[in-house]
Amino acid sequence: MTKQEVELIIFKVSAEGQDAIHMKIYKNGTTCRYGVGGLPQLGISGMSFFNSSKFFDAIIAKVPDEVLESPSMYEEETPNGSLEYVIAFYGVSKNGDTGERAEWTKSTGIRLRLDRRTQFRHPMLSLADSLTMDATELTNEWYFDVVLNARYNVLSSTLPQETIITQPKTEAEIHQHFEWYINQMMTSSRKWSMANFGENKTYGREGRSYKGDVQQDDKSFAINFSPLNDSTAPADKKPWWKVW
Known part of the structure; x- marks a missing residue:
């Protein structure tokens, strides 16, 4: 070929x-x-x-x-x-x-x-x-x-x-x-970082748009989803975040 x-x-x-x-x-x-x-x-x-x-x-x-x-x-x-x-x-x-x-x-x-x-x-x-x-x-x-x-x-x-x-x-x-995915990314032989994966994009859910802020170091990973137009978001949804 x-x-x-x-x-x-x-x-x-x-x-x-x-x-x-x-x-x-x-x-x-x-x-x-x-x-x-x-x-x-x-x-x-x-x-x-x-x-x-x-x-x-x-x-x-x-x-x-x-x-x-x-x-x-x-x-x-x-x-x-x-x-x-x-x-x-x-x-x-x-x-x-x-x-x-x-x-x-x-x-x-x-x-x-x-x-x-x-x-x-x-x-x-x-x-x-x-x-x-x-x-x-x-x-x-x-x-x-x-x-x-x-x-x-x-x-x-x-x-x-x-x-x-x-x-x-x-x-x-x-x-x-x-969890397996995060573990494998963090322990890759190339030491892949996910820290920039949330940049220059938004995430949509249930009609709302969020900014994804990824934080990663050698031992931990976290992603924080913050609503855009934050002033109009209900108080109990500021911010919506998840940590692994």
Whole structure:
């Protein structure tokens, strides 16, 4: 394949049957994701239809041409538990669709199935890990708003109008998965910060608009939702805040 032919990139990292991260990034702007890169597997997922290929363009630019020339696969025995990296590239649709209904005629990619205590040190592992982490970082702020919607029922002004969010059925489960999400973000190897994710946007809930102020340090995370036009807000709603 060539970069010009690629229309979809899929990333998946899994361990012992659980997905640590799963993403689909389409050239047409469709973006799907659940997970941060850690375990347990998160049950909050989002699919948004962006009118932009910004995520796709940033990732495909980092893919070496030789990766697309032929598939790269490696598999070893996993007596200590398995860790699997998958990066798949798809393109050239035979039915004209370049989204979820596409029938791709070309594909290639990377698949590495490793033991949790592997001694495998091939450059392909470093590439798979760095590309996956780069794609995760690019979509972190968008996924943050997806998770907030599931947890607090607030709609970010920067989420595309066409966004589908799925989540666990009960409030207790949603709260648990939200805690897992925060933990995984705060303990990421790249030390991701959510502190700026509330900037330059508003959050809507029940017909009101709120400003989301995120506070994070090495040990704690908090988000404070303050109503806009504060002088007109009922006293018992100033501010509405949540702390994890």
